[in-house]
Each structure stands twice: as structure tokens, then as C-alpha cells.
Amino acid sequence: MTIQQDLQQQVQSAAASRSPLVICGGNSKSFYGRATSGDTLSLDGHQGIIDYTPSELVVSVRAGTLLSELQAELAKEAQMLPFEPPHFGETATLGGCIASGISGPRRPYTGAVRDFVLGVNCINGKGEYLRLGGQVMKNVAGYDLSRTLTGSLGTLAVLLDAHLKVLPRPPLETTLLQHCSAATAVELFNRWAGQPLPLSGACYLDGALYVRLSGMTEGVQAAVNTVGGEPLDNATQFWNQLREQQLPFFSGETPLWRLSVPAATPPLALDGAMLLDWGGAQRWLKTDLPADVVRHCVTAAGGHATLFRGGDRDSAVFQPLQPAMLALHQRLKHSLDPVGIFNPGRMYPDL
Amino acid sequence: MGVKTIITQLLAQLPEHCVLSHTEDLRPYECDALSAYRALPLAVVIPETAEQIRIALQICSEKNVPVVARGSGTGLSGGALPHSQGILLSLARFNRIIEIDPQNRTARVQPGVTNLAISSAAAAYGLYYAPDPSSQLACSIGGNVAENAGGVHCLKYGLTTHNIQALEVLTIDGEQLTIGSQALDAPGYDLLALLTGSEGLLAITIEITVKLLPCPEVAQVVMASFDSVDAAGTAVTATIASGIIPAGLELLDRPAIKAVDKFINTGYPKDAAAILLCELDGTQADVSAQIERVERVFTEAGATSQQISRDEQERQRFWAGRKAAFPAMGRLSPDYYCMDGTIPRKHLAKVLNHINTLSEEYQLPICNVFHAGDGNLHPLILYDANKPGELQRTEELGGKILELCVEVGGTITGEHGVGMEKINQMCVQFNSAELQQFHDIKQAFDPDKLLNPGKAIPTLHRCAEFGAMHVHHGELPHPELERF
Numbered sequence: 001m002t003i004q005q006d007l008q009q010q011v012q013s014a015a016a017s018r019s020p021l022v023i024c025g026g027n028s029k030s031f032y033g034r035a036t037s038g039d040t041l042s043l044d045g046h047q048g049i050i051d052y053t054p055s056e057l058v059v060s061v062r063a064g065t066l067l068s069e070l071q072a073e074l075a076k077e078a079q080m081l082p083f084e085p086p087h088f089g090e091t092a093t094l095g096g097c098i099a100s101g102i103s104g105p106r107r108p109y110t111g112a113v114r115d116f117v118l119g120v121n122c123i124n125g126k127g128e129y130l131r132l133g134g135q136v137m138k139n140v141a142g143y144d145l146s147r148t149l150t151g152s153l154g155t156l157a158v159l160l161d162a163h164l165k166v167l168p169r170p171p172l173e174t175t176l177l178q179h180c181s182a183a184t185a186v187e188l189f190n191r192w193a194g195q196p197l198p199l200s201g202a203c204y205l206d207g208a209l210y211v212r213l214s215g216m217t218e219g220v221q222a223a224v225n226t227v228g229g230e231p232l233d234n235a236t237q238f239w240n241q242l243r244e245q246q247l248p249f250f251s252g253e254t255p256l257w258r259l260s261v262p263a264a265t266p267p268l269a270l271d272g273a274m275l276l277d278w279g280g281a282q283r284w285l286k287t288d289l290p291a292d293v294v295r296h297c298v299t300a301a302g303g304h305a306t307l308f309r310g311g312d313r314d315s316a317v318f319q320p321l322q323p324a325m326l327a328l329h330q331r332l333k334h335s336l337d338p339v340g341i342f343n344p345g346r347m348y349p350d351l
Numbered sequence: 352m353g354v355k356t357i358i359t360q361l362l363a364q365l366p367e368h369c370v371l372s373h374t375e376d377l378r379p380y381e382c383d384a385l386s387a388y389r390a391l392p393l394a395v396v397i398p399e400t401a402e403q404i405r406i407a408l409q410i411c412s413e414k415n416v417p418v419v420a421r422g423s424g425t426g427l428s429g430g431a432l433p434h435s436q437g438i439l440l441s442l443a444r445f446n447r448i449i450e451i452d453p454q455n456r457t458a459r460v461q462p463g464v465t466n467l468a469i470s471s472a473a474a475a476y477g478l479y480y481a482p483d484p485s486s487q488l489a490c491s492i493g494g495n496v497a498e499n500a501g502g503v504h505c506l507k508y509g510l511t512t513h514n515i516q517a518l519e520v521l522t523i524d525g526e527q528l529t530i531g532s533q534a535l536d537a538p539g540y541d542l543l544a545l546l547t548g549s550e551g552l553l554a555i556t557i558e559i560t561v562k563l564l565p566c567p568e569v570a571q572v573v574m575a576s577f578d579s580v581d582a583a584g585t586a587v588t589a590t591i592a593s594g595i596i597p598a599g600l601e602l603l604d605r606p607a608i609k610a611v612d613k614f615i616n617t618g619y620p621k622d623a624a625a626i627l628l629c630e631l632d633g634t635q636a637d638v639s640a641q642i643e644r645v646e647r648v649f650t651e652a653g654a655t656s657q658q659i660s661r662d663e664q665e666r667q668r669f670w671a672g673r674k675a676a677f678p679a680m681g682r683l684s685p686d687y688y689c690m691d692g693t694i695p696r697k698h699l700a701k702v703l704n705h706i707n708t709l710s711e712e713y714q715l716p717i718c719n720v721f722h723a724g725d726g727n728l729h730p731l732i733l734y735d736a737n738k739p740g741e742l743q744r745t746e747e748l749g750g751k752i753l754e755l756c757v758e759v760g761g762t763i764t765g766e767h768g769v770g771m772e773k774i775n776q777m778c779v780q781f782n783s784a785e786l787q788q789f790h791d792i793k794q795a796f797d798p799d800k801l802l803n804p805g806k807a808i809p810t811l812h813r814c815a816e817f818g819a820m821h822v823h824h825g826e827l828p829h830p831e832l833e834r835f
């Protein structure tokens with residue numbers, strides 16, 4: 001029996017006995033989302049790159065493959081995952097990366113995880129093997145379910161394989177640093193983003209603005225003059241630590257909130273420590289404020305807030321949905337996972 | 352329900368000028384740009400407010416009457432083909448740009464706004480909307496979302512799905528939902544992805560927030576000729592392999608070059624077997640460096656001549672031929688049929704050669720003008736619908752081409768959608784479990800199957816019949832084919 005058949009069978013028998021499954025890659029992101037419980041469905045054995053032709057800019061990978069292993073293979077060909085995914089641990093797998101849908105600092109400029117998912121093979125809640133999307137750049141046959149599965153935290157299907165678009169690594173990257181207020185930083189981020197500059201990262205922390213430029217040497221050098229600031233040494237380490245939440249800002253036990261807001265939103269009046277990333281569109285807040293205070297402020301700004309780390313993992317970790325929207329989510333979940341066995345409650349209590 | 356009753360109901364609740372029901376008024380709506388498929392709806396509703404759409408939907412929902420949305424009707428797969436027992440819902444009067452937010456680089460627009468109008472309005476801020484279907488002067492942004500439309504510049508900037516941020520939609524029972532958000536993501540499932548490309552089967556889009564990008568400082572085009580399609584195909588692969596993502600990379604083969612040249616004076620090299628148009632954009636420094644590299648790659652791939660646009664005027668002239676390709680075909684042949692498969696780029700030469708063989712076999716000329724950079728083929732089959740049996744032969748040939756795309760690991764549609772046209776080929780690309788899953792998704796949005804019924808996803812019954820027919824004719828090469 002192949003691993004795929006074995007997994008299908010596990011799903012089928014779980015569905016028959018209506019017993020929940022906790023889908024598990026490398027467990028590196030088990031802190032994320034709401035608490036869930038059930039029998040472990042492990043993708044551990046389902047590893048390896050299925051197909052990689054660099055000139056196609058497409059790689060097909062099994063979900064249990066280590067993210068680090070995949071990235072090392074791409075690096076050999078001077079290519080990369082354009083969404084710069086955080087690992088949050090050495091055991092991170094590609095499946096977990098897609099299921100959590102978390103993108104890194106490059107996201108506002110090159111795109112999110114979902115933007116690079118061309119197709120997936122998966123197992124639905126009936127234990128059926130489905131091929132959704134494909135391995136070509138443009139494909140509008142059938143509903144775009146593979147992108148919908150991205151970020152669904154394993155609540156809709158078991159991800160087996162993914163076809164991803166990859167991009168060439170920029171030949172040159174430079175990071176510049178300047179000191180300014182948070183309000184000025186937001187203004188600068190968005191002024192720059194409105195100009196044809198090769199931006200690939202923009203964050204603000206402790207009075208300092210960091211901007212990363214990536215591209216061909218000529219273009220980056222020209223942009224350095226436009227943007228201004230001091231070159232940052234150890235820039236690679238800085239962006240890695242930002243992405244992996246290893247900067248001192250992220251340490252300690254205070255709950256960490258992720259605020260997703262329109263990029264040009266002025267600094268929000270919320271008590272706590274704030275780090276701006278994604279050119280202002282993603283903000284990290286460390287605070288003990290109650291959830292409704294945080295959400296009230298962020299919603300007013302046109303965004304939403306996630307209790308990313310810490311706090312009460314049985315509470316509403318993700319921004320609650322309007323009743324009609326929740327009902328649609330439930331129907332959608334039902335269409336893929338009719339008995340409700342996949343990661344129940346990981347995203348929302350009734351999902 | 353009777354025709355009269357539904358029209359009476361609509362007229363009772365909507366202004367008279369928003370409901371058309373006389374045959375001569377319905378005529379202009381009987382087809383989209385795939386004019387081989389025609390049907391008259393019971394009525395055409397052209398609402399002016401969201402509330403009127405909601406009322407129309409509620410009436411249809413209560414009376415179990417199908418609803419087909421229509422933007423500008425430029426679709427090439429019969430997506431906006433009316434349902435003979437339903438109403439056609441035209442979004443044409445939703446043509447307002449509501450707001451441009453230069454700081455956040457977004458525009459909120461109504462669905463009937465044309466694609467090009469968005470970029471025109473954003474130009475004042477040095478911004479534009481990236482996806483640029485060739486039909487951008489006419490096609491609506493609502494239609495673009497429904498088809499996940501692409502264009503020449505999608506190689507670098509992505510498709511519609513990569514360039515929108517939020518939708519306001521009405522479900523068939525008249526419930527308004529916000530999909531996505533004004534931020535870069537939204538809580539819950541990525542319904543924005545699911546709705547994009549859903550061909551009007553899941554909900555009616557009544558407002559769209561699109562992302563705007565800064566206009567590039569410069570754009571230049573390299574035009575290169577090759578003495579074989581194979582060499583041009585190699586050049587495409589080699590360009591991407593060299594680490595460059597051009598803004599656009601388009602291929603015209605000899606029949607296409609000839610056709611275009613008869614139509615307008617392009618200055619395209621007439622003796623070439625294929626030409627590539629490769630656009631590079633960005634800052635001047637970047638573009639110059641990239642052009643140098645592309646020229647080298649093209650030379651190595653065997654380019655017989657190369658020209659670089661020296662100014663904006665010349666760049667436009669290089670593109671003029673590509674843009675005139677469709678009208679040029681119209682001049683050359685009474686009818687033409689545009690296919691839309693996508694394949695892995697590495698199979699370009701092989702597939703183009705196979706298409707040539709099919710063209711000879713069916714005695715129908717084929718021109719190729721297409722988005723080579725992302726492997727999205729647009730074989731144009733030239734035919735004459737007045738010759739008995741020729742349309743049928745054309746469709747059969749088209750079907751073969753699509754099946755060939757699936758066979759090499761591609762798809763039956765890259766950007767035009769399945770609609771009515773490719774409904775049978777869906778049975779080749781997907782198996783029963785997959786198709787059933789799509790129907791189940793539809794069920795979650797539209798349990799009574801009233802939105803654009805019969806399109807995009809074939810019934811299993813239909814596939815069984817198609818399969819039987821196909822095997823009977825001994826045509827389907829590998830019925831058990833896997834896509835990957």
C-alpha cells in the first residue's frame with residue numbers, strides 16, 4: 001500500500017467512526033490557531049521533491065518535505081520561494097507552510113503563499129484523492145480550490161502534494177536603515193511603494209526604519225539613492241530574525257497579536273510594543289489588552305487581528321466572522337469535510 | 352414558471368427601463384464573443400442599484416429562475432450565454448469608479464467599469480491596474496474577476512487573482528458578503544481565491560477593490576526573429592532559465608505574422624518562422640541591463656535578427672501587430688475560433704508542431720499568437736461557418752488541441768474560462784470525484800443551482816455521455832490520463 005492509500009484509509013476510517021484527526025507535518029506551528037485534539041494523522045513519511053525543472057519556475061513537492069530541504073534545492077538553482085515563509089523551527093514542512101498560509105517580509109512586494117500555489121493534490125473528508133489546480137502558471141479550469149486550501153489550517157483537507165511557482169533569486173539585496181518616527185515610517189513606506197522601486201522588505205522597530213531593495217545590481221544601486229539611509233551590516237541575519245520572530249522584540253510571555261491593516265494606516269493607539277512590517281500592512285503588537293479592545297481598534301482601521309502567540313488558545317484566536325459569513329464557512333467546510341474530522345476547531349469553534 | 356409571471360414580478364418591483372423582454376431588445380444579449388452559441392433569455396435585467404440587483408435575485412431565487420450575469424460580453428467561452436429559461440443580469444450600468452486611494456494603492460470600482468478605465472483613472476497618481484487582457488478597452492472588471500482574466504503582463508505581475516483585494520458580492524438569496532478586506536488578507540478561508548474565476552456560478556460581484564501598482568519608469572521591447580518555432584520555443588525557456596522575468600513574452604508564428612502584416616503595416620520580419628516580443632520594464636538601469644541579457648540569450652538560441660524599441664512610439668509599433676492579431680484574423684477568414692490551453696513551457700515546440708499536424712489533418716489553417724512566457728497557447732482556427740460541417744470540424748479540432756494540452760501536463764483553459772465551450776473537456780481534465788467536489792462547493796453557495804447553471808462544471812452524467820461518445824469514435828488517446 002502506498003503512503004497515499006494508507007492516508008486515504010486512515011481518513012476513511014476516521015470518517016466512518018467520526019473521530020477527529022489532527023493533521024501533523026513537523027509540528028513547528030502547533031502554537032498557531034486554536035487548540036484542537038484528535039488522533040494524529042502524520043505526513044511524516046510523505047516526503048521529497050516530485051519534479052523540479054528550474055526553467056519552468058515550478059516545483060512539485062510532497063507535503064511532508066522539510067521546508068529547509070526544499071529551499072536548499074531551490075537555492076542551488078538560484079531560485080526561491082517568493083513568499084519567504086517563516087519556519088518557526090527546524091522541523092517545518094511544506095505542508096504546514098501552505099496550511100498555515102503565513103508569509104514573510106517579502107509578501108507585500110512579491111505576494112503571499114496563496115499567490116504561488118498553482119495546484120495541490122489532497123484528500124478530502126470522504127477519503128477521496130483529489131487533484132486541484134495544476135502545474136502551469138495559468139489555469140482557470142474548475143474552482144480555484146488549491147488557493148482556498150492555503151491558510152485553511154488543515155480544516156478542509158489533507159494536503160499531500162503542492163505545485164508551486166518559484167522565482168529567480170534577485171542577484172543583489174541591500175538593506176538601508178534610517179531613524180524616524182513610526183508615523184514618518186508609514187508615510188515613507190507607502191510613498192516608496194507608489195514608485196517603481198525594487199522593494200522587497202520594509203519594517204520599523206524601536207525608532208529605526210529598515211528597507212530592503214532587491215534586483216539587478218543597476219536597479220538596486222539607483223534605488224539606494226532614491227531611498228537613502230545607512231547600509232545595514234548583517235542584513236540577511238536581520239531579515240531572518242524578523243521572519244522567524246527571533247528579534248528581542250518577540251521574546252517574553254506577553255501575548256503577541258498580528259494586526260493586518262491597510263498599509264497606510266497611521267500608527268494605532270494601542271498600549272503595548274509595536275513592530276511594523278510589510279510596509280505597514282502587518283503590525284505585531286505585544287500587549288495584555290483584552291481581545292475586544294485590540295479588535296475594536298483594528299476593525300475601525302479596516303483590518304483584522306489574530307492572537308498569534310500566547311494568550312488563551314481556546315478563545316477566539318482569529319477575528320470572529322459575521323453570522324452569514326460563518327454560515328458560509330460551515331457549508332464550505334461541510335462540502336469538503338462532511339463529517340467534520342479535520343482539525344476541528346483549530347480555526348473557529350464551530351468549524 | 353411562466354415567462355409572463357416572472358416578467359410581471361420583475362416589473363412590479365423594478366423600474367420599467369431596467370427590464371427588457373421584447374425579442375428585439377433581447378437580441379443584443381443572445382451571445383458573448385463566442386458567437387457560435389446563442390440563446391435568448393426570458394428577460395434582461397439592467398439594474399442601476401445594488402438594491403435592484405438584490406430584488407432581482409430574490410425574485411429569481413423564490414421562483415427558481417436561473418440567473419446569468421453579464422459584464423461586457425467579451426467572454427470567449429460562452430460564460431455569459433443566456434439561459435433560455437432564465438434572466439440575464441447585465442452589470443453594464445455599474446460603471447462607476449467609486450474611489451482611488453493612492454496611499455494604499457487601491458481602487459474601489461463597480462463591476463461594469465472597463466479594465467482600461469481603471470488604469471486611465473489611476474494614471475493621475477502614477478499608478479495602474481496590472482492585468483491587461485487584449486480586450487481591456489471593452490471587458491468589465493466584474494467579468495475579469497469571474498474569469499480570472501490574464502493578459503500580456505501577467506507573466507511578471509500575475510493574474511486577476513493576484514491583483515484584487517476585496518469583493519462585495521450578493522449571493523443568490525440576496526445576502527451581501529464582503530470577501531477579502533482592505534488589508535492584504537482577511538480572517539477565515541480565502542474566499543477571494545475561490546470566487547475569482549468562478550464564472551458567475553457562486554455569487555454576483557457588485558464591487559471590487561483592486562490593487563494598483565506604480566507605473567514602471569520605462570518599458571522597452573526586444574523583437575527577435577527565428578527561423579523555426581522550435582528555436583523560438585527554446586529562446587522562451589532560456590530567457591526564463593537565465594533568471595529574467597520579462598513583463599511580457601509573446602510569440603507569433605509565420606501564419607500569424609503574415610495575417611497581421613496584411614492587416615496593418617507592422618514592419619515585422621516577413622521571412623521569420625516565428626517572432627518573439629519580449630518586454631522588459633522597471634527603472635532605466637534595470638531595463639538596460641536586462642535587455643543586454645535577453646539579447647545574448649536570444650542570440651544563443653539562434654535568433655536571426657533582433658530589434659530593440661528605441662522610444663515609446665516604436666514600442667507601441669512593435670505591439671501594434673500583436674494587438675491587431677484578432678481583427679487581422681477576422682479579415683483573413685470569415686470566422687475564427689480561439690483556443691486557450693496552457694502547457695508547461697518546455698513542451699512548447701512539441702505541442703506547436705503537433706498542432707500543425709492536426710491543422711493539416713483537418714484541413715483548417717491555424718495561426719498562433721500567444722502568451723509564450725507562461726505557456727498559454729491561443730491557437731486560432733480559421734474556418735467558415737457557412738460551409739456545412741466546418742464549425743463542427745473546427746470544434747472537434749479545438750477539442751483535440753485541448754486534450755493535447757492536458758496530455759502534456761497542462762490545462763484546457765488558461766484565462767478564457769470553461770463556460771459552455773469547454774464543458775466536455777472538463778471531463779478529460781478532472782475525474783468524477785473531483786467534479787463532484789466542485790459541485791459540492793457550488794452547493795455551499797447556491798444550493799438550487801440558479802447562478803449560471805450548466806456552465807463551467809459538467810454533470811457526471813454529461814461526462815459519461817461524452818466519454819462514451821469519445822471512445823465510440825476511438826478519439827480519446829488516453830482516457831485514464833492523469834494531469835500531472
Ligand SMILES: Cc1cc2nc3c(=O)[nH]c(=O)nc-3n(C[C@H](O)[C@H](O)[C@H](O)COP(=O)(O)OP(=O)(O)OC[C@H]3O[C@@H](n4cnc5c(N)ncnc54)[C@H](O)[C@@H]3O)c2cc1C
Pocket residue numbers: 383384419420421422423424425426427429430431442462483484485486489490491492493494495496497498499500501502503550551552554555556557677766767803
Ligand atoms: C478580442 C478579445 C481579446 C481577449 N483577450 C483576452 C486576454 O488577453 N486575456 C483574457 O483573460 N481574456 C481575454 N478575452 C476574453 C474576455 O475579454 C475576458 O474573459 C473578460 O474577462 C470578460 O469580461 P466581460 O466583462 O466581457 O465578461 P462577460 O463576457 O460579460 O462575462 C464573462 C463571465 O463572467 C460572468 N460575470 C460577468 N460579470 C459578473 C459579475 N459582476 N458577477 C458575477 N459574474 C459575472 C458572466 O456570467 C460570465 O460567466 C478576450 C476577448 C476578446 C473578444
